[in-house]
Amino acid sequence: xxxxxHITWSADGRVILDDLMLTIASGTYAxxxxxxxxxxxxxxxxxxxxxxxxxxxxLIDGCDVTSLEPRERGIGYVPQDLxxxxxxxxxxxxxxxxxxxxxxxxxxxxxxxxxLVISHLLDRQTETLSGGEKQRVAIARALAASPKFxxxxxxxxxxxxxxxxxxxxxxxxxxxxxxLTVLHVTHSQAExxxxxxxxxxxxxxxxxxxxxxx
Numbered sequence: 001x002x003x004x005x006h007i008t009w010s011a012d013g014r015v016i017l018d019d020l021m022l023t024i025a026s027g028t029y030a031x032x033x034x035x036x037x038x039x040x041x042x043x044x045x046x047x048x049x050x051x052x053x054x055x056x057x058x059l060i061d062g063c064d065v066t067s068l069e070p071r072e073r074g075i076g077y078v079p080q081d082l083x084x085x086x087x088x089x090x091x092x093x094x095x096x097x098x099x100x101x102x103x104x105x106x107x108x109x110x111x112x113x114x115x116l117v118i119s120h121l122l123d124r125q126t127e128t129l130s131g132g133e134k135q136r137v138a139i140a141r142a143l144a145a146s147p148k149f150x151x152x153x154x155x156x157x158x159x160x161x162x163x164x165x166x167x168x169x170x171x172x173x174x175x176x177x178x179x180l181t182v183l184h185v186t187h188s189q190a191e192x193x194x195x196x197x198x199x200x201x202x203x204x205x206x207x208x209x210x211x212x213x214x
Contacts, residue, residue, distance in 0.1 A: 001026050002149060002181060007056035009042060016042050018205030029175050029182045031192040034202030040185045044151045048077045076142030080153040082134055084126045090137050091122040097145040112140040131158045152184040156191060168194050
């Protein structure tokens with residue numbers, strides 16, 4: 001379970017996260033929507049540990065992780081720009097988190113490469129890959145250390161329309177196969193409708209569930 005309690009974060013005199021409360025139950029695929037620049041990415045960065053909230057607590061399965069480093073939180077994160085390392089081959093991109101923890105990488109890298117159908121790319125530099133291939137590499141890297149939680153910031157935005165449906169189905173399959181709790185940021189109502197167990201909207205520094213009439 002993910003819980004954010006009274007999270008506040010401000011920058012340049014502007015309140016981005018305003019006493020924000022959020023609970024996402026384990027095993028949920030949650031989709032967060034909101035306008036550009038409203039603070040969705042900041043929320044993900046606070047949750048995974050890249051930003052420290054000025055007030056409030058981040059809890060993972062009931063444990064306060066507010067002061068923990070990102071690698072200690074059991075969270076995989078795929079940023080919108082994917083943040084692939086320009087000098088590393090695909091194999092080393094995926095192995096990065098494992099090597100950082102002093103773990104053996106080879107079997108896990110091969111397993112994820114097979115699952116995401118990128119085994120033939122392991123010796124390639126990322127600059128030679130298509131947008132869809134880069135996305136799969138970034139997802140494999142996020143999954144390498146077997147996180148329980150996966151944060152996705154606009155994961156389908158760089159893909160053309162023909163690829164989005166297939167990529168969304170892949171994300172759904174990954175979530176179920178790895179038994180992940182997912183928080184997926186998007187502008188697309190179609191993505192939210194296809195993927196979400198829980199739809200959320202970010203407005204004025206706070207997150208609220210989207211209620212739809214039946």
